[in-house]
Amino acid sequence: MGAARPGVLIVGAGIAAGQLAVELRQAGYSESVTIVGDEPRFPYNRPPLSKEYLLGPGEGFDQLQFRAPAFYADNDIDLIIDDAVVQVHRADRRVTLASGSTRTYDTLVFATGARNRQLPLAGADSERVLGLRTVDDADRLRAELDAGRRAAIIGGGFIGMEIAAVARARGLDVTVVELAPRAMARALSAETAAFITDHLRRSGITFRFEVVPQEIVADAGAVGIVLSGGERIDADFVLLAAGVVPNAEIAAQSGLAVANGIVVDEFLRTEDPHVYAIGDCAIFPHADIGARVRLESVQNATDQARAVAAALTGRPVPFEKVAWFWSHQGDLNLQIAGLSTGGDTTIAKPGPDGRFSAYVFASERLISVESVNFTAEHAAARRVLADGPRPTMTEVNDDGFSLRDYARSRVA
Amino acid sequence: MPRVNFVSAGGDVSSVDSADGVSLMRAAVTNGVRGIVGECGGNMMCATCHVYVEPEFAAVAGLASEDEAEMLEDAVCPPDERSRLSCQIMLGPEHEGLTVVLPEAQV
Numbered sequence: 243m244g245a246a247r248p249g250v251l252i253v254g255a256g257i258a259a260g261q262l263a264v265e266l267r268q269a270g271y272s273e274s275v276t277i278v279g280d281e282p283r284f285p286y287n288r289p290p291l292s293k294e295y296l297l298g299p300g301e302g303f304d305q306l307q308f309r310a311p312a313f314y315a316d317n318d319i320d321l322i323i324d325d326a327v328v329q330v331h332r333a334d335r336r337v338t339l340a341s342g343s344t345r346t347y348d349t350l351v352f353a354t355g356a357r358n359r360q361l362p363l364a365g366a367d368s369e370r371v372l373g374l375r376t377v378d379d380a381d382r383l384r385a386e387l388d389a390g391r392r393a394a395i396i397g398g399g400f401i402g403m404e405i406a407a408v409a410r411a412r413g414l415d416v417t418v419v420e421l422a423p424r425a426m427a428r429a430l431s432a433e434t435a436a437f438i439t440d441h442l443r444r445s446g447i448t449f450r451f452e453v454v455p456q457e458i459v460a461d462a463g464a465v466g467i468v469l470s471g472g473e474r475i476d477a478d479f480v481l482l483a484a485g486v487v488p489n490a491e492i493a494a495q496s497g498l499a500v501a502n503g504i505v506v507d508e509f510l511r512t513e514d515p516h517v518y519a520i521g522d523c524a525i526f527p528h529a530d531i532g533a534r535v536r537l538e539s540v541q542n543a544t545d546q547a548r549a550v551a552a553a554l555t556g557r558p559v560p561f562e563k564v565a566w567f568w569s570h571q572g573d574l575n576l577q578i579a580g581l582s583t584g585g586d587t588t589i590a591k592p593g594p595d596g597r598f599s600a601y602v603f604a605s606e607r608l609i610s611v612e613s614v615n616f617t618a619e620h621a622a623a624r625r626v627l628a629d630g631p632r633p634t635m636t637e638v639n640d641d642g643f644s645l646r647d648y649a650r651s652r653v654a
Numbered sequence: 655m656p657r658v659n660f661v662s663a664g665g666d667v668s669s670v671d672s673a674d675g676v677s678l679m680r681a682a683v684t685n686g687v688r689g690i691v692g693e694c695g696g697n698m699m700c701a702t703c704h705v706y707v708e709p710e711f712a713a714v715a716g717l718a719s720e721d722e723a724e725m726l727e728d729a730v731c732p733p734d735e736r737s738r739l740s741c742q743i744m745l746g747p748e749h750e751g752l753t754v755v756l757p758e759a760q761v
Contacts, residue, residue: 268688287695289695289697290695304684305676305680307684308683309683309684309686310684310685310686312686313684313685313686316686317686540693540694540695541693541694541700544691544693545761548761566699566700568694568697568699570697577699617698617721617724617725618720618721618724620699621701621724621725621727621728622724624728625727625728646724
């Protein structure tokens, strides 16, 4: 390849990795850019895997590709797939790959993502138990949705809820089993979670909250989740969607600080000035909530990739983008602006035509807006949270309050 | 299989031969056209695939929906009456020659 000197080596080949390579080249970075990923695939978009990709046979891998295959060579990006960085020697800025070769770097960027959390359940290794992370997992799940009649899902987070809604839309009987008293407890207000759960329940999905799976029992072609107390939920397959664990082991082995993710500063840099971490694997200080957070979202991955590309091309700025998320659950389009972590008060406002908004406050300061089927609200929320001022609880409580009007009048 | 044209803010033209049934955003992104980001993957969740449709193609490109118009207000470069989110334009034979101008920035 063209560049002679070691440049940026990106560990991982997900969206954060792909976006970083793109941004570096667009910013005129002229040293080598290398991506090393362990899947035998070019970088691809994962969000559709739990949504439209499962709904029908129309979506092929081509529709998921982050960039056309020729893009990488055309932009002098060295894409190494079906291999992995297994060791980092920071003292001499060198990595060892699983295939045995070594590479040197000037800057190393961990974009290793996360993997599905496994549960220490007897029977969880049965072939009737599925997870969803890769396109191969999604193909397998789609085949089960084609053939199956009953789905049991362990985990009522975003992924579990999205797949429950898809399975129900495809006519399956669906049961969601969740340890917590409600769905999406980690990332969503109780009010919005209740609105969505009620909607999905009316579509025919069964929810079992505050139950503990004890064991998974598989027999010929069928499978059952045995709950504490002995009750058994039978299904044709079980989907395990119990959250994720950041892939931080290689970083930890190289002596970098790891605490629920690779620890980085506001410039997304580790304690080693030649090493950064971005995306699902990185835990970073979040100015708006005054704590370190690790986020699992496309927006976080791509915005952090942009921030690191800017830093590496001489324009470092602290990372402080407003976080946003979306989730499609049946005919509900949930959109979230800001983080509700630390929220103490929620004002919920059901709107006309099945719309819904929830405003989450911490110490009377608006920190997050969750909306359902209400894109105008979401768009306004992002402007307000990014550029303030923010409406008070009294203003939001007013019957005539419209965030859209507020944003129009107050945000430049 | 329409051929569509993207004109950068600096005046450079990138032409892409797209399959039918693909959004204008996907056609740009998968072919590496600079100046279209498409961060949310076509979910009308961001405004990073903003384009200005050349007036002679306004009819064939169609109008922005209400939600799309709202999201366009979050675009980095000011939207005007030519503005669309390119993820919401599904390409077909009728789009042969469609030409859009890209904003100076998307993020």
